[in-house]
Amino acid sequence: MSGTPRHGPGHVTLRQILAHDEDGVLRVLIAPAGQDVAVHGVLIGDEGAARPHEGHVVLATGLPPDLTAADGFVREAARRGAAAVVLREAASVPDPALAAAEECGVALLVRAAWADWGDTFALLRSATAFASAGHGDGVTDSGAGGLAALATETARSCRGSITVEDTQFRVLAHSATGPDADGVRRTTILNGRVPEGRVAELRRSGLLRALWTSPDVIHRAADGENPERLVVAVRSGGEMLGSLWAAADGQRLSPEAPQVLRRAAVLAVPHLLRHRLRESGTVRREAYALRGLLHGEGDRRAHLWSLGLPPDAPCAVVVAVRGDAEEAGAGSGSADRTLEALAVQATASRPAARVLREQDRLTVLLPLTGDGEGREATVLARELDSLATSVPEAVPVWIGAGPAVPSGLDAASSHTKALLVVRALREREARGRDARPVRYGAPADVGATIDVLLMLDAVRPVWEAGNGRVHDLISADLAAGGELVRSLAAYLEAAGDVPRAAKRLVLHPNTLRYRLRRVRERFGVDLDDPDTRLVLALAVRLTGVV
Secondary structure, three states, X not given: OOOOOOOOOOOEEHHHHHHHOOOOOEEEEEOOOOOOOXXXXXXXXXXXOOOOOOOEEEEOOOOOOOOOOHHHHHHHHHHOOOOEEEEOOOOOOOHHHHHHHHHHOOEEEEEOOOOOHHHHHHHXXXXXXXXXXXXXXXXXXXXXXXXXXXXXXXXHHHOEXXXXXXXXXXXXXXXXXXXXXXXXXXXXXXXXXXXXXXHHHHHHHOHHHHHHHOOOOEEEOOEOOEOOEEEEEEEEOOEEEEEEEEEEOOOOOOOOHHHHHHHHHHHHHHHHHHHHHHHHHHHHHHHHHHHHHHHOOOOHHHHHHHHOOOOOOOEEEEEEEEOOOOOOOOOHHHHHHHHHHHHHHHHHHOOOOEEEEEOOEEEEEEEOXXXXXOHHHHHHHHHHHHHHHHOOOXXXXXXXXXXXXXXXXXXXXXXXXXXXXXXXXXXHHHOOOOOOOOOEEOHHHOHHHHHHHHHHHHHHHHHHHOOOHHHHHHHHHHHOOOHHHHHHHHHHHOOOOHHHHHHHHOOOHHHHHHHHHHHHHHHOOOOOXXXXXXXXXXXXXXXOOO
């Protein structure tokens, strides 16, 4: 970002916003008044019908994905004084919207497909914070050089060592370390984060609680080998962004150190906002790229580049799908913890793996080593299954390993097979096909069940469009509770063995024979006809009644 906008504190130009947008959240379609127009803030487009938009960027959050009525939205935003309008990414922006922006003199932008409205809002907020930092003293002037320059100048003014950390206790910047620096500081800077033992000690002492709640500089007296320290939270509004630490480094901190640290915390806000924006943008962009590969959508080579994966490396996909938490007698928190534990296991044991969390499932894109035949995916599925069953109050999780494919460009086919494995495992468990539930596997383990599922998917439209006696039987019995359908399912699976089917249904064989007679007499369905039995078997499976 180049300097402070000429329009005063709190104002920023569209050009400065775009220069601040290092990750490409926004793309300009048209700017009739140029890019040096002043921007006073950001508004959500559907926030109040009469709210003025004077000089604001308006986010068109309420428009449908095809951007119908975008031209009317642009005209209304311009009428109320907007400087720019941001639309969601679409295959094409309607010509009337572009014409309306040109006619009204308002800039029209689109956000990237991988970004969301939160990313857009955060970008504009961060850009405005940079513009509002102001100028005046040595510490302030150092802000344009980034966090490292801010840490260096603050250290000089405080006569101590400065560390800037985010809320995860990761070091974002630090001043030079003198020869008298204490061991904790050296270890923190060397590892790029505060040691876990140190975090635990700060939590026990109550200092972290004070830091999270206090608006002022907190003083910690020297204690043994630990020198005197000052710490202040970096906040934007009520949101905690990180902290600045000043440590005495072979000499006492200056009397002005608390005041200098307060000012530095204000100046650090836009830098930490940018750090958070970049971090969240990276995560979201990688999730977008991974989702595109898994579903075969978009520019797959660009997706691989975003994920840092070579296009010629074999890979396989592993999918873990959790069951319903309430049905399993567990809370939703337990279900989330289960998938979170699986995600940590996958990335900790396979650093090259890319993980996507989506509601009830976890998907892992696993680059393969060795012979690239996919056995690694089955091994990972087995490990995740073992972990899933060991989580307290765990919900059921079914895990499918897709086959190896020669490149991440073909990940969609492995993903499809992995999902089919999960469907097959759940189907087999629901039908009691295994002596004990088997909740992980590869295509070779459940190949016949996968074939049946694919056949049922293909025949479903034919069944739903048909009619006849079997249709009448199925629809009437399901409306009455499904007793005959369940009896037929057991009878057909037992290949017509009445005693075996009755045992599965926990019925007397004569009761089952009576029900089968009802099928013949009431609905005219001939169970001795092979074509009828085939249609009936398919129909019963399609109902999903076990």
